[in-house]
Amino acid sequence: MKRWIGMLLGVLALSFSAATFAAADIEINTPGVTALKQSLRARFQDLRPYMDSGAVGLTADGLLTVRDASSVPLAARQALNGLIAAQNGDRNALYKEIARANGHPEWEGEIRSIFAQRWIQRARPGWWVQSGGGWVQK
């Protein structure tokens, strides 16, 4: 009986140390994440005026969307839609890549929801964010 208890304790200790190790960090230093970060940052410079003006808002699912198309000149709307589609493509790829890089592709949804909260939390004053089904200005 003593031997069994000792073995059980050993298994427990091992599992817990493995759990702590696995939960210690989220790996984001991969070539894929770095490339996506740079691409997102470069495109943000073009998107920023539209975020400042309220034409573009941050969605509750960690993406961007046109919130007020009427404030964008007709000629610029198509380009803006393209920018947003590309930025959302990179954001989706980022969530997927972080999950993959950490060996848990199934974490993509959780990573997306964490990012969605943090993008909204850290949005600059004046930007519009989706909250509780409606738009709120920060």
Place this chain on the structure above:
Amino acid sequence: MNKTWLVLPLAGALLSACVTINIYFPAAAAEKAADKIIDEVWQSQQGAAKPGDKPAADAQKEETK
């Protein structure tokens, strides 16, 4: 011998519980990672273009003190 049959399923249950813990999503670490990435993506253009700006500004602040 009786005890072996009691302990084996127990050990199995404990092991599976530990596996569950092991793949639990580390939300706090993910939040930190997200903040780091968001900082880099949303940093202002000046900050990205001229990384030497900040120390200069700090020095100026000290001069005015």
